[in-house]
Amino acid sequence: MNYEKALEAAEFIKSKYDKPIKIVLVLGSGLGAFADEIENAVKIPYSEIPNFAVSTVEGHAGQLVLGEIEGVSVAIQQGRFHYYEGYGIDQVVFPMRVFGRLGAEIVILTNAAGSVLTSFKPGRLMLIRDHINMMGVSPLRGENDTRFGPRFPDMTDVYDRELQQIAIEESEKIREKKTEKKRKKQPKPLLRRGVYCALSGPNYETPAEIRMYRMFGATAVGMSTVPEAITAHHQGMRVLGISCITNLAAGITNQSINHDEVMETGEKVGKKFKKLLRRILRRLA
Numbered sequence: 001m002n003y004e005k006a007l008e009a010a011e012f013i014k015s016k017y018d019k020p021i022k023i024v025l026v027l028g029s030g031l032g033a034f035a036d037e038i039e040n041a042v043k044i045p046y047s048e049i050p051n052f053a054v055s056t057v058e059g060h061a062g063q064l065v066l067g068e069i070e071g072v073s074v075a076i077q078q079g080r081f082h083y084y085e086g087y088g089i090d091q092v093v094f095p096m097r098v099f100g101r102l103g104a105e106i107v108i109l110t111n112a113a114g115s116v117l118t119s120f121k122p123g124r125l126m127l128i129r130d131h132i133n134m135m136g137v138s139p140l141r142g143e144n145d146t147r148f149g150p151r152f153p154d155m156t157d158v159y160d161r162e163l164q165q166i167a168i169e170e171s172e173k174i175r176e177k178k179t180e181k182k183r184k185k186q187p188k189p190l191l192r193r194g195v196y197c198a199l200s201g202p203n204y205e206t207p208a209e210i211r212m213y214r215m216f217g218a219t220a221v222g223m224s225t226v227p228e229a230i231t232a233h234h235q236g237m238r239v240l241g242i243s244c245i246t247n248l249a250a251g252i253t254n255q256s257i258n259h260d261e262v263m264e265t266g267e268k269v270g271k272k273f274k275k276l277l278r279r280i281l282r283r284l285a
C-alpha cells in the first residue's frame with residue numbers, strides 16, 4: 001500500500017521535474033535558506049504532493065525544491081515532518097520512500113541539535129557517525145514490503161563511511177583556507193564526529209535525562225533525522241548526517257533552552273553550512 005502511495009507521489013514529482021534526482025537534502029530548523037541556492041528551482045508545496053502530510057512547525061516552509069546545485073540535480077526538503085507534531089511515523093518517513101522511488105542515491109540529512117558536552121559549543125557542526133534511537137519507535141514497524149528493503153536490516157553502517165570522509169576532507173579545506181587568509185592559529189575543526197541521539201520531543205530534555213544520554217554515548221540530542229536515516233538505509237540509499245549545534249543541552253549550563261535561540265543559531269551558522277554543503281555537492285557531482 002505504502003509502496004503504491006510512494007510511487008504515485010514519485011510520478012507526480014516527475015511530472016513537475018523530469019530530470020533524474022541524484023541527491024536529496026533535508027534541511028533542519030534554521031537551515032532552510034540553503035534551498036535558495038538552487039538554480040532553475042521548481043517548487044512544489046507538500047500540500048500538492050499526493051499522500052504527503054503537511055508540515056506545521058514554525059520556521060519550516062514545507063515544500064520540495066528541485067533543481068541543480070554545483071551541476072548536480074537535487075531535491076531539497078525544505079521543512080520535514082516531525083514525530084512530535086503528531087504525525088504517524090509512516091508519514092514522517094514517507095518522503096524518503098518517495099525519494100527512493102525517484103531513484104535518489106544519496107540523502108544528506110541536516111538538523112539542529114543540543115550538545116551534551118561543555119566543550120562542544122553552539123555554532124559548531126557535527127558529522128553524525130552513528131545514532132541512538134530513543135524515539136521509542138522504528139519507522140520500519142509493521143508489515144515489511146521487500147520492494148523497499150529487507151525485514152531485518154543491518155544498522156552497522158547507517159552513515160556512509162565514504163561520504164563521512166568527503167565531508168571531513170571538505171571541512172578541512174575550508175579550515176585551511178581560513179587559516180591562510182587570516183594568518184592566525186588554526187581554528188577549531190569545522191566538523192566534529194559524534195553520535196546523534198534522537199528523542200521524540202517536543203519538550204526539551206531534563207538535566208537528568210541529558211546526563212543519562214551522555215553516559216549512553218551521545219554527543220548531541222535532537223528530535224529528527226533518525227527515522228529518515230533508518231528508512232533511507234533500509235532502501236539502500238547512502239546517508240550523510242550533519243547536525244548544527246544550536247545550544248548546550250539542558251543542565252550543561254544553567255541557562256534554559258528556547259526555540260528562538262535554536263532557530264537563531266541555525267541561521268547564524270547558515271553561511272558556514274552553505275559553504276560546506278556546496279563543497280560536498282561538488283565532490284559528489
Ligand code: HPA
Pocket residue numbers: 112113114115204205221222223246247248249250257262
Ligand atoms: N534537545 C533536543 N532537540 C534539540 C535541542 C535540544 O537541546 N536543540 C535543538 N534541537
